């Protein structure tokens with residue numbers, strides 16, 4: 769069985785995914801890190817040099833390959849569901865879990881670094897609000913929805929395990 773974590777940037781997919789994999793004795797794949805390793809380029813550079821559509825096609829290509837893995841937790845990039853067809857691929861891979869976080873929490877987490885090209889704007893808070901509004905309905909297609917609120921990462925992992 770596989771578990772696919774989806775949700776907005778800064779919702780804790782990587783941190784929670786890693787802990788969840790350890791607790792379950794599963795493998796762990798983070799799609800952003802995987803793409804960076806394969807392309808030998810940081811996401812910011814991929815966006816700058818080749819553009820967002822190219823990055824989106826790399827995401828889809830990786831999802832296709834992940835349909836054959838087992839006992840793995842997959843943490844995805846926040847925009848993975850924007851590409852038509854990716855939701856179906858995710859459903860093929862395994863059980864999808866939306867880590868639902870609020871705008872303030874997201875802003876607080878993402879403002880600590882500059883590695884997210886879509887938020888390198890004059891008003892990142894406004895951008896978060898807009899993107900979240902655009903994507904909310906996509907995230908809500910997940911099989912499980914976990915409110916991350918202000919819970920500690922460890923207790924979110926327990927919540928996911930209980931819910932599955």
Ligand code: S3P
Pocket residue numbers: 775776777778781800811844845846847848883884885886
């Ligand atoms: C993106 C989210 C990022 C990364 C890229 C685009 C998005 O992943 O894939 O910068 O469109 O929301 P995280 O959700 O891990 O930050």
